[in-house]
Amino acid sequence: MTIRVPEEVKDQPPRRADALSELQHTLARAGELLRSLEKSPGASKDTQLQQRLVELEDDRNQLSKQLSDYEAQTGRLMNLYVATYQLHSTLDPGEVQSTIAEIATNLIGAEQFALLFWKGDSGECEIAHAQGLEEAGSGLYENGRYSGGDPAIDATLSDGVLRIGPIDGSDVVAVVPLSVQGAVVGALVIHKLFEHKAMLRADDRDLLDLLAAHAASALFAARVYSATDRKLKTLESLIQLVKRG
Amino acid sequence: MPPRKVLIVDDSKLLHRMFEMMLRQYPLVHAYDGREGLVRLGENSDIDLVLLDVNMPHMNGIEVLTAMKADPRFANIPVVLITTEGSEEQTDRGLALGASAYVKKPFRNEELLAVVQRLTAGAPAAT
Numbered sequence: 001m002t003i004r005v006p007e008e009v010k011d012q013p014p015r016r017a018d019a020l021s022e023l024q025h026t027l028a029r030a031g032e033l034l035r036s037l038e039k040s041p042g043a044s045k046d047t048q049l050q051q052r053l054v055e056l057e058d059d060r061n062q063l064s065k066q067l068s069d070y071e072a073q074t075g076r077l078m079n080l081y082v083a084t085y086q087l088h089s090t091l092d093p094g095e096v097q098s099t100i101a102e103i104a105t106n107l108i109g110a111e112q113f114a115l116l117f118w119k120g121d122s123g124e125c126e127i128a129h130a131q132g133l134e135e136a137g138s139g140l141y142e143n144g145r146y147s148g149g150d151p152a153i154d155a156t157l158s159d160g161v162l163r164i165g166p167i168d169g170s171d172v173v174a175v176v177p178l179s180v181q182g183a184v185v186g187a188l189v190i191h192k193l194f195e196h197k198a199m200l201r202a203d204d205r206d207l208l209d210l211l212a213a214h215a216a217s218a219l220f221a222a223r224v225y226s227a228t229d230r231k232l233k234t235l236e237s238l239i240q241l242v243k244r245g
Numbered sequence: 246m247p248p249r250k251v252l253i254v255d256d257s258k259l260l261h262r263m264f265e266m267m268l269r270q271y272p273l274v275h276a277y278d279g280r281e282g283l284v285r286l287g288e289n290s291d292i293d294l295v296l297l298d299v300n301m302p303h304m305n306g307i308e309v310l311t312a313m314k315a316d317p318r319f320a321n322i323p324v325v326l327i328t329t330e331g332s333e334e335q336t337d338r339g340l341a342l343g344a345s346a347y348v349k350k351p352f353r354n355e356e357l358l359a360v361v362q363r364l365t366a367g368a369p370a371a372t
Contacts (some may be wrong), residue, residue, distance in 0.1 A: 068355075071311050078266050086259045102259040105329065109351040175369035194329055 018155070076203045079107050080210055087218040091225040097129045100215050105131065108191045108204050109197035110173075110181065115144050117178070117186035118157070125157065125186060127218075132192065153189055160184040162212055164200060174200060176208050178216035185216050249365040250291050252275065254282035254325065255298035256308065264296065267354050268361060270350045278363050279304025283312060286319050292307035299339070307342065314343045328353070 086099045099113065104110040112132035116125035125146040127133075133141060141148055148154050152163050152170035160177040176188040188211060193199070200208075253264050261275055274289050280303045284297035295313070299306035306326055313319040315327040328335065336347045346358045346360045350355055 071355045073354070078263070078354055082259060082263045084264055091362075106257055106260055106350050111329070126349045154370060174279060194349075195353065 011072075025217070057186040060227070072203075076157045076206060080206055081205060083107060083210055084214055087214050091222045093219060093222040093226050096215075096219045100211065100219070101131060102186065103207065103211060108190070108207055109194045110192070111194045112191065113188060113190045115178075115186065115188050115216050116148070116157075118184075119145070122205065128186070141236075153187060156187050157184060164205070164206055164208075174208060176212050176215075178219075179212065180216045180220045184222070188215065250289065251361065251365075252276065252282065252285055252289070252292045252295045254279065254285075254295060254301070254306070255299070255312040256301045258296070259274040261326075263354075265357055271361070277305065278302050282309050284350060286313070286322075289319075290318075292322055293312070294361065295322055295324045296361075297324050297326055299326055299335075307339065310339070310342050310344060325357075325360055325364065327357075 060065050083099075083103050086102070087096060088135050089098075090096060100115060101113075104113050110131075113130070114127050114133055115129040116123075119126045127141060127144050127146065130141070131225060140146060140153075146153065150170050150172065152165070152167040152172050152175050155161070156163050156175040156177050160179055162177060163172075163175045165171075165173050171191065173190040173193055174188075176190075178186040250272045251264075251268060252274045253261060255261060255264075256277055256279075261277075265273060273290065274284045274285050283294070283304075286295070288347045295300050297306045297309055302335070304312075306328065310318070310324055313322065313324065320343075324343065325346045325348060326339040326351060327348050328339075330348045341345050345364055348357055348360060
């Protein structure tokens with residue numbers, strides 16, 4: 001398309017000349033667009049639309065995946081929050097132990113496990129809580145105690161490092177160190193997961209780390225509170241007796 | 246239509262706390278064993294869904310489900326069994342007794358939420 005501008009434009013007053021000049025430019029641009037449309041066949045438009053559709057589908061899939069990732073991340077954070085909340089929500093040692101067991105069973109999927117704590121300087125660990133051990137352990141635990149013998153458990157009780165199986169010479173699934181102020185006071189030993197849970201997942205590692213950091217301190221605080229409370233009540237009883245006497 | 250009310254019957258305080266976080270848009274009723282679950286059902290005539298743990302003291306989830314299905318007041322309330330038992334036999338047994346769905350512990354939060362949303366579909370969520 002050719003745009004012809006009348007010669008009179010040059011003779012117009014400035015404002016009108018500007019307007020005509022702009023109109024000339026617009027018409028020229030429209031002509032260019034028209035030419036480009038005339039050049040591109042209908043099939044090309046379809047191709048462009050299809051390409052745009054593919055791009056939109058890609059965007060949608062990407063957003064869907066991101067949403068799924070965010071939901072999974074939210075779930076993981078929720079598990080960690082609830083586990084921490086429950087561990088520190090009570091000063092009853094029995095309840096803290098139950099919470100550790102519930103985390104192991106309900107959030108990690110442990111079917112057989114033992115919660116061990118060093119028993120003074122005896123070189124033995126006492127079993128504070130156990131589940132399904134009658135079927136597991138293969139003689140590791142006797143009379144409610146662990147005296148050593150499993151390389152993974154012994155190593156974790158010694159160096160405080162979280163170990164996840166398979167481990168040479170050991171059948172355990174995981175050994176979680178339980179530490180208070182940097183000192184290893186015990187371990188959570190997971191011997192078997194539920195059948196429908198084939199292996200520990202990446203997000204289970206977060207929970208195991210959380211247990212390593214919080215379980216022992218929560219239990220330690222509860223035991224100290226319980227012992228102090230018991231002593232206080234004994235003293236109060238004695239004072240009452242003295243007052244009566 | 247009022248928001249759906251969900252009864253949670255589980256002996257784990259941890260899971261009750263978890264459900265509170267996950268199901269914030271639903272009014273919840275809590276019970277910590279099977280017997281208490283049936284009592285709460287009797288007290289709340291507007292329960293729309295029951296999340297029922299299988300392994301519980303006093304009265305297990307299968308017994309509660311059986312009792313619910315035998316009682317015309319509760320027979321039509323959808324029940325989601327939640328359990329650590331992973332065998333097909335257990336699953337089939339629960340479904341044969343009338344459970345609407347079966348979720349194995351440990352579950353992914355989004356998995357359970359999807360089941361709850363499916364079974365309470367059609368009702369507005371609380372705000």
